[in-house]
Amino acid sequence: MSVNIATVKKIASLARIAITEEEAARIAPELDNIMGWIEQLGEVDVTGVEPMTAVIPNHLRLRDDVVTDGDVRDAVLANAPQAEHGFFTVPKVIE
Amino acid sequence: MTDLTDLGVAAIRNGVRSGAFSAREVTDAFIVKVSRAKALNAFLVETPDHAIAAAKEADTARAAGEVLKPLAGVPIGMKDLFCTKGVASTAASHILEGFTPPYESTVSGKLWDAGAGMLGKLNMDQFAMGSSNETSAFGNVISPWRRADGGNAPLAPGGSSGGSSTAVAARLCPAATGTDTGGSIRQPAAFTGISGIKPTYGRCSRWGVIAFASSLDQAGPMARDVRDCAIMLEVMSGFDPKDATSLQLDVPKWEAGLSNSLIGKRIGIPKEYRVDNMPSEIEALWQQGIDWAKDAGAEIVEVSLPHTKYALPAYYIIAPAEASSNLARYDGVRYGLRDLPEGANLQDMYAATRAAGFGDEVKRRIMIGTYVLSAGFYDAYFTQASKVRTLIARDFERAWESCDLLLTPTAPSAAFALGEKSADPIAMYLNDVFTVPSSLAGLPAMSIPGGLDKAGLPLGLQIIGKPLDEQGVLNAGLALEERAGFVARPEAWW
Numbered sequence: 001m002s003v004n005i006a007t008v009k010k011i012a013s014l015a016r017i018a019i020t021e022e023e024a025a026r027i028a029p030e031l032d033n034i035m036g037w038i039e040q041l042g043e044v045d046v047t048g049v050e051p052m053t054a055v056i057p058n059h060l061r062l063r064d065d066v067v068t069d070g071d072v073r074d075a076v077l078a079n080a081p082q083a084e085h086g087f088f089t090v091p092k093v094i095e
Numbered sequence: 096m097t098d099l100t101d102l103g104v105a106a107i108r109n110g111v112r113s114g115a116f117s118a119r120e121v122t123d124a125f126i127v128k129v130s131r132a133k134a135l136n137a138f139l140v141e142t143p144d145h146a147i148a149a150a151k152e153a154d155t156a157r158a159a160g161e162v163l164k165p166l167a168g169v170p171i172g173m174k175d176l177f178c179t180k181g182v183a184s185t186a187a188s189h190i191l192e193g194f195t196p197p198y199e200s201t202v203s204g205k206l207w208d209a210g211a212g213m214l215g216k217l218n219m220d221q222f223a224m225g226s227s228n229e230t231s232a233f234g235n236v237i238s239p240w241r242r243a244d245g246g247n248a249p250l251a252p253g254g255s256s257g258g259s260s261t262a263v264a265a266r267l268c269p270a271a272t273g274t275d276t277g278g279s280i281r282q283p284a285a286f287t288g289i290s291g292i293k294p295t296y297g298r299c300s301r302w303g304v305i306a307f308a309s310s311l312d313q314a315g316p317m318a319r320d321v322r323d324c325a326i327m328l329e330v331m332s333g334f335d336p337k338d339a340t341s342l343q344l345d346v347p348k349w350e351a352g353l354s355n356s357l358i359g360k361r362i363g364i365p366k367e368y369r370v371d372n373m374p375s376e377i378e379a380l381w382q383q384g385i386d387w388a389k390d391a392g393a394e395i396v397e398v399s400l401p402h403t404k405y406a407l408p409a410y411y412i413i414a415p416a417e418a419s420s421n422l423a424r425y426d427g428v429r430y431g432l433r434d435l436p437e438g439a440n441l442q443d444m445y446a447a448t449r450a451a452g453f454g455d456e457v458k459r460r461i462m463i464g465t466y467v468l469s470a471g472f473y474d475a476y477f478t479q480a481s482k483v484r485t486l487i488a489r490d491f492e493r494a495w496e497s498c499d500l501l502l503t504p505t506a507p508s509a510a511f512a513l514g515e516k517s518a519d520p521i522a523m524y525l526n527d528v529f530t531v532p533s534s535l536a537g538l539p540a541m542s543i544p545g546g547l548d549k550a551g552l553p554l555g556l557q558i559i560g561k562p563l564d565e566q567g568v569l570n571a572g573l574a575l576e577e578r579a580g581f582v583a584r585p586e587a588w589w
Contacts, residue, residue, distance in 0.1 A: 001277060007466075008462070010467050011462045011469070012462060013446075013463050013464040014465050014469060015419060015449070015461050015462055016423075016426075016442070016445040016446045016449055017273065017449045017450050017453070017458055017461065017462070018443075018446035018447050018449070018450035019450065024116050027458075027459070027462070028568075029164060030135055030459065030520065030556045031459070031462060031463065031466070033464070033520075033521065034459075034463060034520060034521060036464070036475070037408060037411075037521055038266050038408045038412060039406045039408075040404075040405070040408055041405055041476075041479055041480060041483055042475070042479065043408060043414070044402070044405055044482075044483050044486065045483035046479065046483065046486070049482040049485050050481075050482070050485060051482045051484070051485060052484040052485040052488060053479050053481075054340075054545070055296045055310055055311075055488070055535075055536065055537030056297050056340075056562055057340065058297060058340060058342060060339060061336070061339070062313060063336065063341070072197075074199040074420030076429075078195075078197055079193070079194050079195065079196075079197075079429065079430035079431070080428065080429055080430065081427060081428070081430075081431070081432070081433035082433065088428050088429060090428055090441050090444070091435065091439060091440055091441050091444055092440075093244075093440070093441050
């Protein structure tokens with residue numbers, strides 16, 4: 001398996017990171033090298049081993065189903081690059 | 096009169112309590128030091144007003160005869176990964192430029208409630224991704240240490256908590272917060288001749304700490320000695336209902352429980368940590384640490400952690416995978432940078448914003464994470480890595496059948512020069528070879544300074560403990576610290 005320029009462009013698109021042709025050409029061998037190094041994991045026998053889901057055994061708590069937060073609209077919007085009329089605004093998404 | 100900035104946390108706390116000096120005198124002395132250390136680039140934001148307000152409160156409380164809070168009069172540095180109310184918090188990334196949190200992280204809030212004041216926000220590797228502090232969007236942090244060969248090559252302070260390590264080592268603050276995902280407290284502590292502890296995963300709340308890899312991220316203190324780490328950690332720890340992985344346990348009195356005796360303790364030496372090409376000085380220091388542990392009464396046992404060599408590759412699947420998910424939130428809509436090219440649609444805006452806002456290493460890790468989680472690859476990479484992680488944790492559990500603590504070097508080398516490893520990502524990743532396994536297993540681990548190499552640079556020893564045994568780790572740290580007698584400090588050239 002190897003990471004080529006087409007793969008890099010696909011990953012970047014999935015990750016929503018714009019890249020140029022030159023960047024893709026630079027990144028491809030870097031990622032290929034890193035993924036090649038990671039490949040060695042494949043040699044570990046994991047037969048019958050469960051994937052780790054919690055690093056320290058800890059059961060998830062439930063809390064009462066009540067409102068504990070809210071009425072902070074202005075604080076939520078305070079850091080928005082663009083907010084209007086109490087909403088986040090984005091470029092038009094519907095033609 | 097003593098220079099107040101030479102004092103650590105305990106000495107400042109005790110001196111303010113006894114009235115040997117005022118909190119304001121201490122705080123003013125550190126503020127001056129911070130303002131004169133721009134060449135180190137350790138601070139991203141200086142907040143003298145915050146520190147002065149806390150000092151005034153401490154002095155007023157003392158004048159009124161009140162019982163002082165645990166950290167009354169102690170000014171500290173705050174890693175920029177912690178959101179601080181009303182103070183810019185960027186994780187050293189352009190994508191969060193302009194972000195001013197309207198809330199306080201749980202850990203920083205606990206420190207302020209305990210009476211500490213903030214001298215400023217500390218530089219770091221961008222989103223805590225790095226081992227040299229060279230990925231910051233706001234410039235490298237320069238280690239206060241220099242090689243004794245007379246060359247003035249700027250050295251890495253370690254990373255990701257490189258602003259924290261530099262600030263403490265250069266006496267710009269008596270203690271600082273750090274965070275550790277794969278070694279980001281311990282490796283910079285080792286590089287700069289200070290102490291730092293990463294507690295058991297879940298001890299410190301992650302709420303309000305800008306997320307990198309949520310199953311690994313843990314906050315912890317960095318300070319000049321073990322006692323100061325214990326004092327800080329006691330304040331920083333504790334249950335928080337706002338973090339689903341926070342441990343619902345009482346915080347032990349670690350400072351009161353400090354003991355320098357290792358009688359009855361078995362200390363394991365993992366044979367797999369004798370890696371190829373390890374500098375002989377690190378081997379020698381490790382042996383010295385073993386001898387110190389024996390002198391303190393410990394029994395030394397050799398143990399095996401057979402999956403050690405797979406920890407780094409597993410980490411470089413798990414951490415990027417979690418990062419790619421966590422960093423999806425930076426979309427140019429809710430906070431931080433927005434790049435909206437002329438005529439761009441929403442998808443273009445996301446891609447342009449993230450291209451402009453994230454640094455190269457952050458993009459690299461997001462892309463690795465996206466790749467290993469993508470359709471067709473998930474099982475081969477992420478599931479496999481998660482199973483290997485189980486095996487790594489199992490290695491430690493088996494080791495605990497024959498020992499109580501593990502002793503290893505903290506890092507495979509002393510501090511390297513800036514630029515020396517930045518061209519080769521894997522060479523940089525290998526710096527965390529001794530710290531990543533315990534991170535994957537969620538274990539408490541600490542670095543203490545053990546000595547200097549031939550070039551006059553600090554080397555660290557790492558102690559790893561069982562889950563929740565921070566006391567055992569701190570006590571072993573204290574026993575080694577007393578025997579190491581590490582007093583070297585960088586000459587102030589900045």
